[in-house]
Amino acid sequence: MSRVTIDELTKVYDSPSGSIEAVDDLTLAIDDGEFVVFVGPSGCGKSTTLRCIAGLETVTDGTIEFGSEDVTDQKPKERDIAMVFQNYALYPHMTARKNMAFGLKMSTDLSEDEIEDRVEETAQMMGIEELLADKPKALSGGQQQRVALGRAIVRDPSVFLMDEPLSNLDAKLRAQMRTELQQLQHDLDVTTVYVTHDQTEAMTMGDRIVVLNDGELQQVGTPLECYHRPANRFVAGFLGSPPMNFLPVEADRDAGELSHPRFSLSLSDSVVADLDGTELVMGLRPEHGSLTTTPDAHPEPDRLVEATVTVTEPMGDVTNVYLDVGGESVTVTAGGHLGLTDGESVWLYVPEAKLHLFDAETGTAIKHSDEPIESTRVSEASRHAETV
Amino acid sequence: MIPDEFRLTESGRETLFNLLSKGALGCLLLYALFPIYWMILSSFRTRAEITAAEPSVLPFTLDEAADAIQDPSVLLTLLEYENYLTMWDRFPVFDYFVNSLIIASVTTVFALAVGCLGGYAFSRYRFPGKIGVGGALLGTQMIPGILILLPMFLLFVWIQETLAIPLIDTYHGIIFVYTTFTVPVAIWMLRGFFDSIPNAIEEAARVDGCSRFQALVRVVLPMAAPGIAATGMFVFLTAFNEVLFASVLARGDVTPFAIGIQSFETQTTAYWGEMMAASTVATAPILILFILFQKPIVEGLTEGSVKQ
Known part of the structure; x- marks a missing residue:
């Protein structure tokens, strides 16, 4: 176990067509035993950062420390890490048993018997005792995944590194392994860095998530912090499915309202006081909007926006309603079955408390929704997030 | 226009295509196998039979075949295996064969050792001049051997005279020549195989405690x-x-089989039957080796080109 400290990490790839900055000045401290998820679109630098922590990539600038030891220039084998790869990277010419024993054989002084005992023990924990004599080719994807995890766990490293380990599994198995991995990490209490592009994994698994884009750190926080208090428009749009709705608006501070060609929304004084600039982007999570077909009966008729239903997607428990607001698409997740028909006119209620505002130019958040974010043990919070 | 009744149905066309393609394959196979058949057949023949104006294509006459069907033991009397006994005494066939085995085996070890490291470097590393060096390696294969033979001979003579290292008519001399010829091909072939091995597996090994070299070996x-x-x-x-090169650079005690076999054709006479017998014997171990390694080789030949 150890604390991982990344200080001003920069990784530049030189290619004939110029240099590419894969990671740009990343600073981050990961606590001992913490489960941190790096998330972002492909090419955001999350895998590169992980590979720098592993020692598989050289670092252009900055330092990486495990505990108080500077490992920046250490080889992977000197770092006491174990890694799980996206395609599992099992050794095809070795049985599952040998795959798991290989790391112990190469990196420790344990005797054959001690290695054997530890492999058996780990295999039992992972429920793969039956598979130990098989070669990877004879195993299913899920079984290979378990062996790959077992190979990492048996090493008892101070840091686990996982590079999209679940992305090759089918949806059902992935959901199952997600829970199992969290449980495992919780039981083993080993510092874990987990890379994924899947925001569901990010929201549900990590103690904290690290959102990256274009090699730059966007936000570090608990899943709910990032979800409800996004630092900028990128984080707001990346987390959540369906994603947050964005509409360009102009702030009229004197009138105390936001104006859009199709509507205007009044703002309370405290919000107006915080406004900076006039060109803004308004953000609203699909689950925070609500629809009505009888605007006159609504308690706050001045916060209604007229819209046209374009498509409805009944999901069973909820229905995703796609609306057209002055040529722009807005999604609302409404409960149950609404009986709306395509082309129907509806009114979208925009509650001020749930509204996000971003600077149109920089994307920096100006106002957040008031959704609560527990700062207590995040496993409960993330479970809540899963139902959102 | 073809009248409808003469048109082939879909399945008829398929059958016709099958017949034609199998016939073509059969012809090719015959073309490839006939010399080997002829070699084996001739090895069991007397000189008179071999040099006959119209040698028979079949091993037996029809009468002999009829007798053999009646009593299979007749076959033994029909086989003329005299050649297989006399060839050893006439020329040092066994020595030739051993020479060939030594030269070919050591060349294989060297070419693989250099080829594995070189192929790995080309597959995994980026280094200045990579394309140029790779191209040059491939380019050496475009030069006909005959053009290099004389310079190589002169080089060997020069080394022998100035450095006092004997190279002509030595094992290490001819092995050196063969290694230089085969290393470029080995590097290019192996590079393809290494390319098909995902990098992640090697990285897993490095995380598991291997150095780069250990990951390569293990x-x-x-x-x-x-x-x-x-x-x-x-x-x-x-x-x-x-x-070609053996005929100039590997004579005397190191004469390999491919050269030694020519001695069966002397100035006065040609021992065709014994030559064919020796060739058949020399082919056998190679054939057995091929059969033993057939599966990995066929896998290997296809795997290199297919990305996982």
């Missing part, structure tokens, strides 16, 4: 085994079959 090479077997077989056969 993980990458075992995974490339089919490719190494295929490459090794190619190098071995190239060295085993080579005639």
